[in-house]
Amino acid sequence: MTAWATIRRFGAAGALVLSAFVFTSPPASGTPEPKPVRPAKPTPAQLREIAEKAEKNGDWEAAFNAYCHLFVADRSSPELRDKLNVALRYTQQLRRYRDPSFQQFVNGVQLDSGLDLFDEVFQKLPVVYADREKATVQNLWAFAIEELDRALGNVAFRQAFLNAPRIDKVDQFRSTLRQQWAKRSIADHKEARSGLRRLIAAAQEHFTVRVPAAFAIEAACGACSGLDEYTVFLAPSAGSDASQIPDLSAAGLYLGIEKNALVIDGIVPNSWVALNYPQLRRGDRVTRLNNRTMDAAGLSGAINALRNPTDGAHQLDIKGAGDDAKIEVRIPVTIPSVYGTGMIPSKPVGYVRIGNFQTSTPQELDEALAELKSKGARAVVIDLRGNHGGSFLASVETARRLLPAGLIVTTQGQVSDVANQVFSSASGMSAHDIPIVILIDAETASAAEVLAAALKDNNRATLVGVPSFGKGTVQCPVKLVTLDDLDPATGKKVSKTGTVRVTIAKLVAPSGPISGGGISPHFLESDTTLQLEIAADKAQELATGRMSQPIPAPPLIP
Numbered sequence: 001m002t003a004w005a006t007i008r009r010f011g012a013a014g015a016l017v018l019s020a021f022v023f024t025s026p027p028a029s030g031t032p033e034p035k036p037v038r039p040a041k042p043t044p045a046q047l048r049e050i051a052e053k054a055e056k057n058g059d060w061e062a063a064f065n066a067y068c069h070l071f072v073a074d075r076s077s078p079e080l081r082d083k084l085n086v087a088l089r090y091t092q093q094l095r096r097y098r099d100p101s102f103q104q105f106v107n108g109v110q111l112d113s114g115l116d117l118f119d120e121v122f123q124k125l126p127v128v129y130a131d132r133e134k135a136t137v138q139n140l141w142a143f144a145i146e147e148l149d150r151a152l153g154n155v156a157f158r159q160a161f162l163n164a165p166r167i168d169k170v171d172q173f174r175s176t177l178r179q180q181w182a183k184r185s186i187a188d189h190k191e192a193r194s195g196l197r198r199l200i201a202a203a204q205e206h207f208t209v210r211v212p213a214a215f216a217i218e219a220a221c222g223a224c225s226g227l228d229e230y231t232v233f234l235a236p237s238a239g240s241d242a243s244q245i246p247d248l249s250a251a252g253l254y255l256g257i258e259k260n261a262l263v264i265d266g267i268v269p270n271s272w273v274a275l276n277y278p279q280l281r282r283g284d285r286v287t288r289l290n291n292r293t294m295d296a297a298g299l300s301g302a303i304n305a306l307r308n309p310t311d312g313a314h315q316l317d318i319k320g321a322g323d324d325a326k327i328e329v330r331i332p333v334t335i336p337s338v339y340g341t342g343m344i345p346s347k348p349v350g351y352v353r354i355g356n357f358q359t360s361t362p363q364e365l366d367e368a369l370a371e372l373k374s375k376g377a378r379a380v381v382i383d384l385r386g387n388h389g390g391s392f393l394a395s396v397e398t399a400r401r402l403l404p405a406g407l408i409v410t411t412q413g414q415v416s417d418v419a420n421q422v423f424s425s426a427s428g429m430s431a432h433d434i435p436i437v438i439l440i441d442a443e444t445a446s447a448a449e450v451l452a453a454a455l456k457d458n459n460r461a462t463l464v465g466v467p468s469f470g471k472g473t474v475q476c477p478v479k480l481v482t483l484d485d486l487d488p489a490t491g492k493k494v495s496k497t498g499t500v501r502v503t504i505a506k507l508v509a510p511s512g513p514i515s516g517g518g519i520s521p522h523f524l525e526s527d528t529t530l531q532l533e534i535a536a537d538k539a540q541e542l543a544t545g546r547m548s549q550p551i552p553a554p555p556l557i558p
Contacts, residue, residue: 147222
């Protein structure tokens, strides 16, 4: 799970969809390339103004969306990621309170059980989170109190779990949270549990808490999300394993709930869906999913429908905004990760897109490169734009197919599988030797950054585009078991506690950490049409010997 995918899937805000990033695969030889339609984009200054105004008005979803666009457009401001993460945490809260399945889960938990769940989170995070110094019990406590403070300031939380409290009483208790409870010294998870019980009792003196367990679960959510934007608590959905929630992200389609209707929340530029169904737009309504009506189905209804594809594919009936015409969409359950293979017109250069990384990616790339070579390709453009990552190990193996020797990436974490593990290549003559140019953009993230950085740092590829996202971390689901019980019919354990998807490792490229600024291209270009043109030209130069690899860090082109 990667940057924007994590944010979208686990209930943050609207997807980051920049129409200027839309790209189609190279046209057939002799076919003129269509000129893209470019809607006017807000300037970074305008985006910041929009975000700050929304933040001031308490419209955190709008603020998050604007900060996302601003992050892509301009990363010169050092506090921008912090602002983005604050808006994300508020937005995650809003989505939780609007989710009927989450409310049902919370309402079904007794206080002691909620405290047990909180305690389990406080036991597990310090020993599995990538940064041991950050995941101390004291820090987790501070994150939990921050989340409770935000929750009490939210009307939806008060309506869902309190009994019409007086605002002055709520404000008084929030002040106590910040000035007293947040500063308490907490030595271990047992003190955290007992401290939270006393906190809830203190809250009851100010107002009636109808669902006391809501405080414990909200505190657990805060302990997770305070660590980073990718660590998140997932409540169980419909009694199922929360780590197995299905989605359509591999195809580049993100769904969301808006006014209890299922809508398209985002389409990844250059993805399988973007290329095969270019008429789809964010905000289009999904009326049927896998032969089930989505009218008022909510999140749980959509998840259940996604668990039942038809004939190996997901069937969606979609209505565009203000359009009576129905669009029938068929998305295969298994999407190829490598597609769009073809020759760039009038050049001995092939093109291939890696949409995401999965177990089959290395073999798919082998087959694509063999096809391109058979058509006369003497260099290749590998498009990683919009690639949010996927399987870390698949990206490492893909790098080995292209890199004869050298360091690929190092992982740093507490879990033994990723504790200072070094991944390198010794493929030698078996590695592909075709010259490579890689396209990256601000949504190239995680596993895709591993490949781009490894090939760049080993002087194996030329990079064109804009700096990548900068998500140099690996996440893993950690199951919680406190509330689980046995199904009397099957005798098997039923997951009723949820899951924490937690960052377990940091990724370090040969040249340094990936997180933060991302991977910088050799040739900087923000115009998506020109990106492909420059990449094709550089690949042709490599193919004809007018430019050679390795490239000693050529200057950026403004």
